[in-house]
Amino acid sequence: MATLVGDQPALLGGTAIRSADYPAWPIWDDAERRILNETLEQGGWWQGDGSVARDFANAFARYHSAAFGMAMTNGTHTIEAALIACDVGDGDEVIVPGMTFVASASAVLAVNATPILVDIDPETLCLDATAAEAAMTPRTKAIIVVHVAGAAADLDALTELCARRGVHLIEDCAHAHGTFWRGRGVGSYGSFGSFSMQRSKLMTAGEGGVLICNDQALRDRAWAYADCGRVKGEWWYHHATVGTNLRMSEWQGAILTAQLARFPEQNARRNESAVALGLALDQIEGLRPQRRDPRMDSQGNYCFVFHYDADAFAGMPLRTFERAMAAEGIPMGVSYPSLNELAVFRDANFGPRLRASAPKVDYATVRLPNSEHAARSTVWIEHRILLAEPEDVLDVARAAARIQQHAAAIVAADSD
Numbered sequence: 158m159a160t161l162v163g164d165q166p167a168l169l170g171g172t173a174i175r176s177a178d179y180p181a182w183p184i185w186d187d188a189e190r191r192i193l194n195e196t197l198e199q200g201g202w203w204q205g206d207g208s209v210a211r212d213f214a215n216a217f218a219r220y221h222s223a224a225f226g227m228a229m230t231n232g233t234h235t236i237e238a239a240l241i242a243c244d245v246g247d248g249d250e251v252i253v254p255g256m257t258f259v260a261s262a263s264a265v266l267a268v269n270a271t272p273i274l275v276d277i278d279p280e281t282l283c284l285d286a287t288a289a290e291a292a293m294t295p296r297t298k299a300i301i302v303v304h305v306a307g308a309a310a311d312l313d314a315l316t317e318l319c320a321r322r323g324v325h326l327i328e329d330c331a332h333a334h335g336t337f338w339r340g341r342g343v344g345s346y347g348s349f350g351s352f353s354m355q356r357s358k359l360m361t362a363g364e365g366g367v368l369i370c371n372d373q374a375l376r377d378r379a380w381a382y383a384d385c386g387r388v389k390g391e392w393w394y395h396h397a398t399v400g401t402n403l404r405m406s407e408w409q410g411a412i413l414t415a416q417l418a419r420f421p422e423q424n425a426r427r428n429e430s431a432v433a434l435g436l437a438l439d440q441i442e443g444l445r446p447q448r449r450d451p452r453m454d455s456q457g458n459y460c461f462v463f464h465y466d467a468d469a470f471a472g473m474p475l476r477t478f479e480r481a482m483a484a485e486g487i488p489m490g491v492s493y494p495s496l497n498e499l500a501v502f503r504d505a506n507f508g509p510r511l512r513a514s515a516p517k518v519d520y521a522t523v524r525l526p527n528s529e530h531a532a533r534s535t536v537w538i539e540h541r542i543l544l545a546e547p548e549d550v551l552d553v554a555r556a557a558a559r560i561q562q563h564a565a566a567i568v569a570a571d572s573d
């Protein structure tokens with residue numbers, strides 16, 4: 158039977174499943190305008206004279222079940238400050254998962270320590286606790302875990318491992334605002350939890366970061382680093398330790414205060430959508446949503462991620478599938494490469510970092526099969542789809558099903 162033109166995939170000239178766009182990101186309204194204006198008129202303008210950013214960071218920390226929050230410049234500097242506070246530096250090793258944004262590892266290089274790249278669990282895409290333990294040496298000072306696309310790593314196993322081996326757990330929660338594990342916010346389990354508020358994130362001021370923790374001494378050390386080595390209660394120009402300036406501006410704090418007020422409702426909606434979409438995609442042969450660990454109460458979905466098996470799509474390469482989905486009107490992201498495949502590691506382009514006393518790792522020989530496979534076989538979709546009406550969210554599954562139905566024709570057209 159001839160295929161109707163209307164059934165053709167958009168990539169082959171058919172009508173896209175979606176002509177309307179999904180909700181735009183970022184979302185803001187008069188709440189942001191109001192508080193920005195108030196901050197302007199108060200005249201404080203920076204954390205030295207204002208309390209907007211500080212109050213936001215503490216409120217965000219409480220939302221994530223932690224005692225202290227520090228408002229910083231971005232989610233790379235927050236990891237750097239956490240490492241400094243944990244006394245990680247020259248000669249130390251830090252375990253970092255292969256599947257993450259480069260910042261999780263470059264922050265380790267920034268403090269002159271050696272990132273040890275470790276493989277991930279193939280289903281959650283987060284650090285594999287058993288592989289992490291196998292990679293530990295007497296030089297291991299910390300483990301950085303990344304809750305990839307908001308899916309919590311196995312925090313039971315990782316907190317137990319770090320406590321038993323006496324190393325710090327630093328949670329990189331750049332993707333996981335609103336992820337709760339056994340009733341507590343992620344970021345509150347480790348020595349530190351690090352969040353990014355860059356534009357693509359689940360709560361944003363364009364740029365920004367928050368570091369949370371429960372230990373006052375660690376908090377003081379991290380903030381001293383972020384605030385030029387100052388000591389609370391001492392004279393302004395008393396600088397006791399080496400530091401830098403990682404302070405978030407009051408403008409960012411103002412916007413984030415408004416974003417936080419809106420966040421719980423958005424998080425609940427994204428969760429409902431993600432569960433429904435996962436069930437729908439599971440019906441399509443060759444697609445499998447990223448695993449939601451049942452110990453999670455909610456997942457802050459930085460992206461919606463699913464595994465893609467090209468064999469069920471006539472061998473269609475992942476990149477072609479992504480193009481076909483985008484043509485159907487689905488806003489596509491893309492997986493990170495596995496860290497060991499980045500030029501910075503493969504070619505050891507570390508600039509002035511890792512000189513004489515650092516442990517030598519030949520990253521070109523590091524193999525991370527699960528992480529490398531995930532980079533080539535996972536589909537990442539922007540979180541804004543999850544804020545749409547339920548039927549609109551399910552268009553993602555409809556688009557994938559249509560592409561599968563016409564997979565052979567798409568593959569043939571692609572090779573012409």
Ligand SMILES: Cc1ncc(COP(=O)(O)O)c(C=O)c1O
Pocket residue numbers: 231232233234257258260261303329331332352353354355364365366
């Ligand atoms: C996992 C992860 N960690 C850290 C960061 C760094 O955050 P920022 O861009 O705010 O420096 C990002 C940002 O995309 C990230 O995805």
